[in-house]
Amino acid sequence: MNRRVVVTGCGVICALGGNTQNFSQALASGRSGVQALDTHFFAGRVRGASPRGVAARIGGDAAGQFHGYELELLDPVSRYALIAGREACDGSGLLSDPVQNSDAGVYIGTGMGGASSVERAYADMFGLGAAPRPLAILSAMNNAAAGHLSIRLGLKGPNFTYSCACASSAVAIGEAFHAIRCGRLDCALAGGAEACIVAGVMRAWDSLRVLAPVHSTCAAASCRPFSADRAGIVLGEGAAMLVLEDVESAEHRGTPILAEMLGYGATADACHITNPSVDGQARAMYAALADAGLDPADIDYVNAHGTATRIGDVCETLAIKRVFGERAHDTPVSSTKSVHGHLLGAAGALEFAACLQSMRGNFLPATMHLGEHDPDCDLDYVGNAPRLGVPIRRFMSNSFAFGGSNAVLIGGEFRR
Amino acid sequence: MNAAQTVRRLAAERLEVPAARLDAANSLRDAGIDSLAAIDLIVAIEERLSISFPECDLESIRSFDDLAAAVERLLAEKHTAP
Numbered sequence: 001m002n003r004r005v006v007v008t009g010c011g012v013i014c015a016l017g018g019n020t021q022n023f024s025q026a027l028a029s030g031r032s033g034v035q036a037l038d039t040h041f042f043a044g045r046v047r048g049a050s051p052r053g054v055a056a057r058i059g060g061d062a063a064g065q066f067h068g069y070e071l072e073l074l075d076p077v078s079r080y081a082l083i084a085g086r087e088a089c090d091g092s093g094l095l096s097d098p099v100q101n102s103d104a105g106v107y108i109g110t111g112m113g114g115a116s117s118v119e120r121a122y123a124d125m126f127g128l129g130a131a132p133r134p135l136a137i138l139s140a141m142n143n144a145a146a147g148h149l150s151i152r153l154g155l156k157g158p159n160f161t162y163s164c165a166c167a168s169s170a171v172a173i174g175e176a177f178h179a180i181r182c183g184r185l186d187c188a189l190a191g192g193a194e195a196c197i198v199a200g201v202m203r204a205w206d207s208l209r210v211l212a213p214v215h216s217t218c219a220a221a222s223c224r225p226f227s228a229d230r231a232g233i234v235l236g237e238g239a240a241m242l243v244l245e246d247v248e249s250a251e252h253r254g255t256p257i258l259a260e261m262l263g264y265g266a267t268a269d270a271c272h273i274t275n276p277s278v279d280g281q282a283r284a285m286y287a288a289l290a291d292a293g294l295d296p297a298d299i300d301y302v303n304a305h306g307t308a309t310r311i312g313d314v315c316e317t318l319a320i321k322r323v324f325g326e327r328a329h330d331t332p333v334s335s336t337k338s339v340h341g342h343l344l345g346a347a348g349a350l351e352f353a354a355c356l357q358s359m360r361g362n363f364l365p366a367t368m369h370l371g372e373h374d375p376d377c378d379l380d381y382v383g384n385a386p387r388l389g390v391p392i393r394r395f396m397s398n399s400f401a402f403g404g405s406n407a408v409l410i411g412g413e414f415r416r
Numbered sequence: 417m418n419a420a421q422t423v424r425r426l427a428a429e430r431l432e433v434p435a436a437r438l439d440a441a442n443s444l445r446d447a448g449i450d451s452l453a454a455i456d457l458i459v460a461i462e463e464r465l466s467i468s469f470p471e472c473d474l475e476s477i478r479s480f481d482d483l484a485a486a487v488e489r490l491l492a493e494k495h496t497a498p
Contacts, residue, residue: 068432069453134455 011087014238015056024357032220056236056341075114076195080239081145092243105157107176109168109192111345113142165401170348174264191241192346221369225306225335236341240349263292269404281319284406306335334382348399359392420484
């Protein structure tokens, strides 16, 4: 049994906007959500002068949609998942179909789970000598977001949380896709959520010497993947969720079909805990293409993992060249992390949503602030401005993680 | 303000509902306070009044009356403690 699987709903919250429409408009205009952190961000949390920092944070008050005791129970990671999940379900009309809704699964990826709840518990205990808050465990646990999605949206199918660092949500979407394709499930809410802009997390990443400093003249330009003068990763936060279902049930419900899931490949580098591997990444791309029954020539756009570390950008460039061969230089590539930051476990889902919205809007999203290319990065990077009026029929989205987990998704237009 | 009024006011704050909405309810569950929200409320009361509920009391607290009685007892113990 190999059924066709389609996307019927999409929900997003990130630094570029609190819903899919705002996210899409920001991508189409090249607006960046990267900003210098407020000078008070680290206040009281580090000794000595507060370091400066840069991140793609969610503006406005995402907490405003939740109240009182909910704020104790719902870590920001769960709030983001609920906002994006609700939007995706509303768009697909899933909640008004009690049968389909009731059987639907939740497949979500997160790298750091309830990071701010963990930090608060440690601050209470080690800083104040107080007991952690009574709901600390429940708000910090990695599967809290998946649990709240099922409870609030009535989704009673399998409920899974994947945690494989920066590949987490690509894996979640891929596994949901395969479960539906082979008939184990008819419908799933799949994606990822991350709320990692937390002082302790930021400092820990900085200790690894991979975070970009604030750009001296333009904070929004701090993340510059593939540039010769790139300075490192800028973290971001948010969530992206998709409703996936088999095409027959989607057509039976009469819900608009946004895209088709075409391929998924996952591999392990099996060589180093952080260093990426051309071989591991290339094998994941080959696997996704084989899964989709496609050739590299069928791919119109690649959304790169592109974190703006030298080793990562060069490795991915080499892997794309190995897989795409003579087509490599003719295939547009970009890293949208330049504008929405690196959402770690939610990156794959947000970037799949970026591909989806770009396909529907007929544009190629840009690696904004791309300066002179790293000489070892010599592909057709969409740089500094989106390419408008360019159709995408099929796209590839790459996610490569610490730990050596690689996941590649391929999606495209739905055609009967 | 007596203990009964205090616990209802704090519950209203945590639930972000008008205190009057809780007046009719005696059962915590009827007021929308499940077991987790009850723990959250009890910790808020402990911090506000500088008291500490013994673990064995928690299971038996099902209503605002139970809660108010426990608070009154703990406040009295606090004031008579050497």
